[in-house]
Amino acid sequence: MTQTQDWQEAFKFALALGLSYMAALSMNWTHPLWAAFSVMTCSLATEGASLGRGILRLAGTLAGCVLGIVLVALVAAVLKGAEVDLEIAKLDLEFTEVRTPVDGYVTHLTVDVGTQAVANKPILALINKNSFWVSAFFR
16 A cells, blocks of 8 residues: 555544444443444455454453343342242231231130140130120129
């Protein structure tokens, strides 16, 4: 190449660089500098180098997309498992409540901290507050 051709190529490169940067700015890109990097990549010395880099970037992008899809599927499965665990924990929490059909008083409480209830073995007695009365005869 002659010196004049070198200057022409440099001018074309600078013009393409400036135009791509201005276009990126006008489209409000968050990082307009990447448009300039694209022009630099495309203006490599040989066409094969630009094409090779483009193919590698495309392959990397595709691999990233596949990996992203796999990660989204895994996170969805983990989230579903966590939701199931939450429902089981809510159900277990409901089983810790003791409910009675009547208002009353607890007597004969035979439990301490850590005591486990066993089926068909009473651990307390409940006296219905409406089931007893006192009668007296005053003179």
